[in-house]
Amino acid sequence: MNHDKIEGNWKQLKGKLKEQWGKLTDDDLDVIAGKREQLLGRIQERHGIVKAEADRQVSEFEARNPTFVFEKSQ
Template sequence: MDWNRVEGNWKQVKGKIKEQWGKLTDDDLDVIAGNRDQLEGKIQERYGKAKDDARRDVDDWYNSQTW
């Protein structure tokens, strides 16, 4: 599954995102709407992470999913 499919299935994926990053609000997830850059930015903001760390966290999460 590539990230485009994450965007297309965002409503289903939101729950998995929320399990991983509980500090993200429903409003955050609605604004992100599947956009990876926005997801990484919100993770940076909410968790105080560097850009590279947020990108790595999203990569690790994405690769650990059973799509």
């Protein structure tokens, strides 16, 4: 996916992420910037859950928000 499109979608999605994972801060979201692995790490850290659970939650979030695609690690 085009990086500009990811960035534009990211700005729209920040509010939804804060609703889902309320312990994420604006600074966390700035660091994450649409990157899935960064999101997983911050969710684990802020919510005290294991990576598998964070991955499950993010996968469910992605299923509910199909127009948004996280940037995958290379």
